[in-house]
Amino acid sequence: MSSQVRVLIVDDERLFAELMRVALSSAPDIEVVGVLHDAASAIASAPALRPSIVLSDYHLPDGTGADVARSLRHAAPSISVLILTGDPSSAVLADVARSGAVGHLTKARDLDDVVTAVRLAAGGEILFSPGELQRLLVAGRPEQSLEDPLTVRELEVLRMLAGGASTAAAADLLGISTATLRAHVQAILRKLGAHSRLEAVAEAARLGLITLETSRDRSPGRGSALARG
Numbered sequence: 001m002s003s004q005v006r007v008l009i010v011d012d013e014r015l016f017a018e019l020m021r022v023a024l025s026s027a028p029d030i031e032v033v034g035v036l037h038d039a040a041s042a043i044a045s046a047p048a049l050r051p052s053i054v055l056s057d058y059h060l061p062d063g064t065g066a067d068v069a070r071s072l073r074h075a076a077p078s079i080s081v082l083i084l085t086g087d088p089s090s091a092v093l094a095d096v097a098r099s100g101a102v103g104h105l106t107k108a109r110d111l112d113d114v115v116t117a118v119r120l121a122a123g124g125e126i127l128f129s130p131g132e133l134q135r136l137l138v139a140g141r142p143e144q145s146l147e148d149p150l151t152v153r154e155l156e157v158l159r160m161l162a163g164g165a166s167t168a169a170a171a172d173l174l175g176i177s178t179a180t181l182r183a184h185v186q187a188i189l190r191k192l193g194a195h196s197r198l199e200a201v202a203e204a205a206r207l208g209l210i211t212l213e214t215s216r217d218r219s220p221g222r223g224s225a226l227a228r229g
Contacts, residue, residue: 004031005122008051010042010068011035011084012061016107020055023111030118039063043071046079052122055114058085058092066099073100073195082121084114100196103127124167126198148191155209157184162201162210 007024009032011017017035024030033049036042039060046054046068054072056065069081081101085092088106096104102121105114117127150158153174160170171181185197192207194200204210 004029005053005118006031006033006049006051007118008033008042008046008049008054009035010037010039010054010056010060010065012037012057012059016057019111020114023115024055024118027115027119030115037061039065039067042068043075046072047076051079053118054079054081055118056081056083058083058096064095066095066101069096069099069101070195080121082117082127097128097199097202098195101198102196103198126161126196126201128198128201150188150191150209154184154188154191157181158188158200158204159210161185161197162204 007030009017009020009024011020014037017037021032021035025032033051034045036045037060039062042054042056054068056068058065060068065081065083065085069083072079072081081099083096083099083101083104084107085104086107088104093104103117103126105117105127109117120127156174157170160173165173167178167181171178174181188204189195189197189200192200192203194203201210
């Protein structure tokens, strides 16, 4: 990346937030633009602070990291939210996927893994492990067919997203422009009723449109389904 990744940390555990600040600040390509401790402050301050990534705890005193992601998806769509939690339950994973967050990491991960994940998220990648995606399928919505089926090209784009292809790489492989590829992604989200690419991948797998084996193992420290934006 040609410029520094600007990160806003949101966590009410002040010691943990400070550890995150020190770890991220030690990376020459990352700048911590603030440390906040509740959802309301994050939602209010993020647009002015202009972080590339909001690294947020899931459980906050006045809401959740998913609430932050949902609010910023409308108020500042250029900001990506990466959620950390010590409670990776199926309900939490489903909430994260629906919120528009780019991914989820447990607080048990090494600090170096978090730094790497921030870099990947800033590069447009979606971070979710295959195991977490599988749990999302179990907790998914009741079985239903698509009223507006995906086209052959949209299925090709979806499989590339699930496999971790970047927007530029996917567009090049398909022989289309990045703008056209993004238009396909928006159509996929609309047809699947998804709020994020992550939720789209999970919903497509639940409907049998793709398989989790489509996803490549590229996570920091363990397997993840990664889709670049």
